Amino acid sequence: MDKVLISQVGFSTMHKVVTVDMMKDIxxxxxxxxxxxxxxxxxHGIRAFDFxxxxxxxxxxIIERLIDKLKGDGKRCAAIAGDVAGDDDYRRFSAHGVAxxxxxxxxxxxLDAHMVDHALERxxxxxxxxxxxxxxxxxxxxxxxxLGSHKRVVVxxxxxxxxMVRKHPAIFAFSDVVVINKVDLADAMEVDPDSxxxxxxxTNPNAKVVIMNARQGRGIDDLAEALGL
Amino acid sequence: MHEFxxxxxxxxxxxEEANKREAKKxxxxxxxxxxxxxxxxxxxxxxxxxxxxxxxxxxxxxxFRRTDxxxxxxxxxxxxxxxxxxxxxxxxxxxxxPQCGGGANIVGGRECVIRDIKMxxxxx
Numbered sequence: 001m002d003k004v005l006i007s008q009v010g011f012s013t014m015h016k017v018v019t020v021d022m023m024k025d026i027x028x029x030x031x032x033x034x035x036x037x038x039x040x041x042x043x044h045g046i047r048a049f050d051f052x053x054x055x056x057x058x059x060x061x062i063i064e065r066l067i068d069k070l071k072g073d074g075k076r077c078a079a080i081a082g083d084v085a086g087d088d089d090y091r092r093f094s095a096h097g098v099a100x101x102x103x104x105x106x107x108x109x110x111l112d113a114h115m116v117d118h119a120l121e122r123x124x125x126x127x128x129x130x131x132x133x134x135x136x137x138x139x140x141x142x143x144x145x146x147l148g149s150h151k152r153v154v155v156x157x158x159x160x161x162x163x164m165v166r167k168h169p170a171i172f173a174f175s176d177v178v179v180i181n182k183v184d185l186a187d188a189m190e191v192d193p194d195s196x197x198x199x200x201x202x203t204n205p206n207a208k209v210v211i212m213n214a215r216q217g218r219g220i221d222d223l224a225e226a227l228g229l
Numbered sequence: 230m231h232e233f234x235x236x237x238x239x240x241x242x243x244x245e246e247a248n249k250r251e252a253k254k255x256x257x258x259x260x261x262x263x264x265x266x267x268x269x270x271x272x273x274x275x276x277x278x279x280x281x282x283x284x285x286x287x288x289x290x291x292x293f294r295r296t297d298x299x300x301x302x303x304x305x306x307x308x309x310x311x312x313x314x315x316x317x318x319x320x321x322x323x324x325x326x327p328q329c330g331g332g333a334n335i336v337g338g339r340e341c342v343i344r345d346i347k348m349x350x351x352x353x
Contacts, residue, residue, distance in 0.1 A: 016352040017256060020246060022343040026238050027266070109231055141231040143267045144339070169322035170267060173335065204324045205332030 030145050033113035037148025040120060041131065048131040049227055050111075050147050052171060053155035054164075055137030058181040060089045061214045062155060062223070063132045067096045069220060070229065075129045080119045082111040082136050089134060099123055110141040113148055130229070139168040151227055157182035158191040165199035172203045177210060177226045184213045232268055235341060236276035243286060243346055250350045255286035257347035264298035265322070265338035289347075298338025302326035306333065 041048050051059040060081075067077045078099040081089035090102035101119040103111060116133060123131065133149055135142045146152075154175040156164045159182055165172055172178060178200040183193045197209045208226040212219030239260065247255055262268055270293045281287050301307045306328040326333040 014352055015253060015349050017347060017349050018250075019345050019347045020250070021345050022242075022246065024242055024343045026235055026242065026341045026343065027339065029238070108234060140267050144231065144235075144341075170265060173265075173322045173324050202325055203322060205326075205330075206324065206334070 027144055030113050033117060034146040034148040037113055037117055037120060038150070040125070041148065041150070044125040044128065046125060046128050046131055047151075047228075048133060048147075048149040049151050049153055050133040050135055050149040051153045051155060052135045052139070052142050052175065053137065053179075054139055054157075054160055057137070057155045057157045057160065058179075058212075058214050059134050059137070059155050060092055062179065062181065062212070062220075063134055064092060064096060065214055065217060065220045066132065066224065066227075066229070067093070067098055069224060070130060071096070071098070075229075076127055077130045077132065078123050078128050079132045079134065080116065080123075081134050082115070084109075084136060099128070105136055109136060109138050110145050111135050111147060112145045116147045139171045143170045143174055151176040153177040153179060153223075153227070155179040155181055156196065158186045158189050158193060158196070161189075162191040162195055165196060165203055169203045172200055172207065175204065175207055177208045177223065178204070179210045179212050179219075179223060181212045181214055183211055183218070184216065232272035233276045233279075235268060236273055236280055239341075239343055240277070240280045240284075240286070242343055244284070246346060247285065247348055250348065252348040252350045253285065254349040255289040255346060256349065257290040257292065258286070259292045259294065259344040259346075261294045261296045261340065261342040261344050263296050263338035263340040265335055266341055268341055294344070296338060296340065296342075299336050300324060300326070300333040301336045302329060302331055302333040304329040304331060307336070 053059050070077050079093035080101045082103045084105055087102045090100050093100040101122055103115050103119055152175040154171050180193050180196050186193050193211055200209050210219050210223045210226055277291055300310045306326050311323045311325055311327040324333050
């Protein structure tokens with residue numbers, strides 16, 4: 001029950017000033033929806049993974065590689081592509097012969113559980129083993145909006161510089177797996193992947209760190225193992 | 230940049246409560262921001278200004294309070310996270326348990342709470 005305190009501030013006799021105790025957590029509505037999404041996935045025996053990372057870090061290609069690997073193992077996958085605009089990633093996923101959904105967020109800088117809920121409604125959940133969710137390329141805003149997936153993967157690439165983890169610690173703290181991608185370019189960029197890995201482990205000792213070159217397929221098996229695939 | 234959408238939800242919630250109580254005016258709102266949220270106070274204030282303009286909450290005084298983050302470790306530790314000794318980068322988020330060095334989990338500080346609303350209502 002709300003506690004109403006009547007203030008002594010002078011107003012007209014017809015009105016009074018009250019302070020209403022609210023204690024309403026605005027972010028909890030999304031968390032509740034995220035829990036519902038996970039319950040829906042669990043009901044269908046589906047494991048879901050969401051991928052976060054900057055624009056151009058390699059999220060889409062990594063998901064494509066995982067889809068190919070899992071399809072080879074006879075598993076059924078689907079992908080949800082979240083972007084501010086366009087359907088480029090959606091078309092890339094569809095080209096692998098899997099169910100895909102596109103979410104254009106318009107002006108929003110992140111996916112939220114509500115958008116993912118609607119995308120899940122359109123997927124053939126009875127016929128799926130895994131769902132991959134690619135978030136909007138952004139290392140800040142998605143932190144506050146869990147989607148209901150079972151594991152969160154954050155992808156960074158050496159081309160983003162050696163200070164990525166220190167600049168965006170929260171996203172690493174709230175992820176289960178950290179992928180350091182494009183390590184074939186490490187020398188050219190003069191970035192040491194090990195120093196990125198050290199920063200990531202320090203920020204989040206619970207997270208698994210995977211060194212990868214998705215273009216050539218290096219590290220995909222390690223990522224699959226980190227995700228329990 | 231998600232402050233605007235979060236503040237829209239806050240303004241909606243304030244308006245709902247105000248209408249329920251037949252309020253004439255909103256004088257103040259207290260909002261608690263968890264240390265681990267990615268919401269910036271300045272952007273929240275600016276969003277509020279835009280959203281509240283021309284409404285009964287236009288002149289409301291916004292008060293923000295930071296709530297401390299809290300981590301918990303299997304070793305039994307529960308409390309603040311380690312502070313970074315890396316002065317060049319200022320404070321950063323480290324889940325290394327300050328007691329045992331293991332991996333701790335975040336248990337508090339992810340909230341954005343409307344604590345209370347001060348409003349003018351009919352004296353019945």
